[in-house]
Amino acid sequence: MSDHLILGERGEAVAQAYVRQYCQILHTNWKYERKELDIIACREGRLYFIEVKTRRGARYGWPEMAVDFRKQENIQTAAAAYLEYFALHPATIRFDIIAITFYQAEYQLMHFRDVF
Structure with a gap:
């Protein structure tokens, strides 16, 4: 497994633990x-x-900077498909970004709420 995939999996595990709190x-x-x-x-x-x-x-920019306009459109398209697939009609929808930057054994987590 590549180092990039391992890093992404670590980030997603941290983000999921954080989200489960609320x-x-x-x-x-x-x-x-x-x-x-x-x-x-x-x-x-x-x-x-x-x-x-x-x-x-x-070194290559902050993680949240990678969520450009095209990525936002892809997320919105997938979200619409998700709502249709599960026939959901929530009161409100919010699009958030969780940006995680690892510094060896430590990390910084930033939660950007309702960003697009």
């Missing part, structure tokens, strides 16, 4: 065509679509 996780890594929703969670009638981005240091 939400119920419905699905992780839900796929629609070639698009993927990292975490789908809910709380009190609100549905959260959460993109997780992980980096090792800031």
